[in-house]
Amino acid sequence: MTQLTIAALSFSYSQQQPALFNNLDFKLEPGSFNLLVGPSGSGKSTLFKLMAGLYPQYGGYKTNGAVLLNGQDVSTVVPFARARKIALLFQNPSRQFAMRTVEEQLVFVLENLQFSQQQITTRINAVLEELNLTPFKKRELLTLSGGEQQRVALAAVLAMDSEIILLDEPFANVDAHGRATLLQELLKLQQNQHKTIMLSDHELTGYAGIAEHVYQLKTPTSRLEKLPLSILQTLPTEKKVTTDPQIFNQGQLSWEKLSLATGERLLLKDSTCRLPQGRLGLLSGDNGVGKSTFFASLGQQKKYTGTIYYHGKNAARVRRRKWAKTVANIFQNSTDQFIKLHVNEELELSRKNTLWPQYWTVTRINAALTALQLAHLKDHVCYQLSGGQQKKLQVLSMLIMGQPVLLFDEPFAGLDAQSLHTLLTLIKDTVTTLGLSGLIISHQRLGVTEFMDYELHFANQTLQLAGDSDEK
CATH class of the missing domain: 3.40.50.300 (P-loop containing nucleotide triphosphate hydrolases)
Structure with a gap:
C-alpha cells in the first residue's frame, strides 16, 4: 500500500516569517481513517497541501526535510502520477472547478489522469449514483448551492480512485443528512477499498465509531498530537431556539x-x-x-x-x-x-x-x-x-x-x-x-x-x- 511520511519538515510562507512547521515528523497509517483538528489558522490546510505535493511548488518555502511518497519526495512526482496516489479536496470547492457542468468537470479531471473514455464514463456514472448526484449530471456548477458544490467536488475526488484521500473541511456547507451520508460513503471506501483517508473538521459530530485516529496540530511546537478517541463520545448538546x-x-x-x-x-x-x-x-x-x-x-x-x-x-x-x-x-x-x-x-x-x-x-x-x-x-x-x-x-x-x-x-x-x-x-x-x-x-x-x-x-x-x- 502507498506510504506517506513527513520527515523533519520545516516550512514557512515567506523568508521573513517564522516557520509554520519546524522539523515536523508524521507517518500516515495506510488504510486508516484519520481526523485532523486544531484552531483556525494553525496550518491544517497548509499541511494538506504539503502532503499533496502542492507546496512549496505553488507557495511558501521548504527549508528542511520532505514529504515522502513511497520513499520519494512527493513534490518531484509528476502531477498525474501523484494524483493517482493522493487526492486533495480543497476547503473552497469552487477552486477545483474548471468546467461548466458537473459532467464536464468530472470528465476533465479523469482525462487529466489519462483514463480511457470507457473508464471515464464508467467511473462518472458510478460515483454520481453512489453519492445520489445522478440528477445533477447536466447541471451547471454555478447554479448549485455551496453544499451541492461541495458534494460534486467530493465526487470528483472519489472518481480519481486515489489511494490516499485528503479532505479539507469537506462538510463545511453540507446539511446534516448530507454530512452523515458522505461520512458513511467515506467509511465504505476505507473499509471496502482500503483507502487511506484523512480529513480536517471543526465539527466532531458523527465521527464516533468511524475515525480510528484523531490528531491535533499543535503550533508552534510543530507536532501532530494524537488525541484519545473518547473526545468523539462526549460532545455538547444542541440548544433549542426559543422564539417570542x-x-x-x-x-x-x-x-x-x-x-x-x-x-x-x-x-x-x-x-x-x-x-x-x-x-x-x-x-x-x-x-x-x-x-x-x-x-x-x-x-x-x-x-x-x-x-x-x-x-x-x-x-x-x-x-x-x-x-x-x-x-x-x-x-x-x-x-x-x-x-x-x-x-x-x-x-x-x-x-x-x-x-x-x-x-x-x-x-x-x-x-x-x-x-x-x-x-x-x-x-x-x-x-x-x-x-x-x-x-x-x-x-x-x-x-x-x-x-x-x-x-x-x-x-x-x-x-x-x-x-x-x-x-x-x-x-x-x-x-x-x-x-x-x-x-x-x-x-x-x-x-x-x-x-x-x-x-x-x-x-x-x-x-x-x-x-x-x-x-x-
Missing part, C-alpha cells in the same frame, strides 16, 4: 407574497414575513432549497415576484446603490467580498464607509481584531489567510459597514469552537446594540443556536417559524 412571536411585530424589512424560482424549479411560493429589528435569527434548511437565492433576492440581486419593503417603501423602486447601503449580503465565499489586498486596507475601507462612525472607533476595531486573533495579521494579504481567518475578517469588515439588514451566508465555515463563540458574540452584540436585523444561514448548529432569537426553516417552498405550522 411578538418580535416579528417590529422590523423595517418585510416581504409580501414573495416567490422565487431557478429555471423551471419553484423555490419559494407566496411567502410573507418581517425580519425583527435588533434580533439575530437562523435560517435553516437542506442544501439546494433556495436559501442563498432568497438572500440574493432580498439584496435585489436575483429576480422574484411579490414585493419587498423597507420602511414601507417598495425595494424595486430604490436604486441598487442605495439599497446596498440598506441590505448587506455577506457571501458564502469570503474572498468574493474582499476589495483590498491587505487586511488593514480592507478594514480601513469599511471604517471609511461605515454608517456608525461613532460606534466603530479605531479602539473598538482593534479590540475586535484582538478578540478574533487577527491583530497580528494586519499587514497580511487577505487571500493568504486561512479559511477561518478569512471568515472572521469578512464578517468584521461587514459589521463595521453596519447596514440595517445583515444577511450572513454560512459565515462559520472553517472556525474552531472558540473562534465561533467569539465571532457570534461580536455579531450578536453589534446587532443588538445598533438595532440591526441579522439573519444567518448555517448548517452548523452546535454553538450557534444559543445565540439565536428565532429560527426560520426553509422547506417545501415555504418559510416557517421553526416549531410553528404557520407559513412565513
Whole structure:
C-alpha cells in the first residue's frame, strides 16, 4: 500500500516569517481513517497541501526535510502520477472547478489522469449514483448551492480512485443528512477499498465509531498530537431556539407574497414575513432549497415576484446603490467580498464607509481584531489567510459597514469552537446594540443556536417559524 511520511519538515510562507512547521515528523497509517483538528489558522490546510505535493511548488518555502511518497519526495512526482496516489479536496470547492457542468468537470479531471473514455464514463456514472448526484449530471456548477458544490467536488475526488484521500473541511456547507451520508460513503471506501483517508473538521459530530485516529496540530511546537478517541463520545448538546412571536411585530424589512424560482424549479411560493429589528435569527434548511437565492433576492440581486419593503417603501423602486447601503449580503465565499489586498486596507475601507462612525472607533476595531486573533495579521494579504481567518475578517469588515439588514451566508465555515463563540458574540452584540436585523444561514448548529432569537426553516417552498405550522 502507498506510504506517506513527513520527515523533519520545516516550512514557512515567506523568508521573513517564522516557520509554520519546524522539523515536523508524521507517518500516515495506510488504510486508516484519520481526523485532523486544531484552531483556525494553525496550518491544517497548509499541511494538506504539503502532503499533496502542492507546496512549496505553488507557495511558501521548504527549508528542511520532505514529504515522502513511497520513499520519494512527493513534490518531484509528476502531477498525474501523484494524483493517482493522493487526492486533495480543497476547503473552497469552487477552486477545483474548471468546467461548466458537473459532467464536464468530472470528465476533465479523469482525462487529466489519462483514463480511457470507457473508464471515464464508467467511473462518472458510478460515483454520481453512489453519492445520489445522478440528477445533477447536466447541471451547471454555478447554479448549485455551496453544499451541492461541495458534494460534486467530493465526487470528483472519489472518481480519481486515489489511494490516499485528503479532505479539507469537506462538510463545511453540507446539511446534516448530507454530512452523515458522505461520512458513511467515506467509511465504505476505507473499509471496502482500503483507502487511506484523512480529513480536517471543526465539527466532531458523527465521527464516533468511524475515525480510528484523531490528531491535533499543535503550533508552534510543530507536532501532530494524537488525541484519545473518547473526545468523539462526549460532545455538547444542541440548544433549542426559543422564539417570542411578538418580535416579528417590529422590523423595517418585510416581504409580501414573495416567490422565487431557478429555471423551471419553484423555490419559494407566496411567502410573507418581517425580519425583527435588533434580533439575530437562523435560517435553516437542506442544501439546494433556495436559501442563498432568497438572500440574493432580498439584496435585489436575483429576480422574484411579490414585493419587498423597507420602511414601507417598495425595494424595486430604490436604486441598487442605495439599497446596498440598506441590505448587506455577506457571501458564502469570503474572498468574493474582499476589495483590498491587505487586511488593514480592507478594514480601513469599511471604517471609511461605515454608517456608525461613532460606534466603530479605531479602539473598538482593534479590540475586535484582538478578540478574533487577527491583530497580528494586519499587514497580511487577505487571500493568504486561512479559511477561518478569512471568515472572521469578512464578517468584521461587514459589521463595521453596519447596514440595517445583515444577511450572513454560512459565515462559520472553517472556525474552531472558540473562534465561533467569539465571532457570534461580536455579531450578536453589534446587532443588538445598533438595532440591526441579522439573519444567518448555517448548517452548523452546535454553538450557534444559543445565540439565536428565532429560527426560520426553509422547506417545501415555504418559510416557517421553526416549531410553528404557520407559513412565513
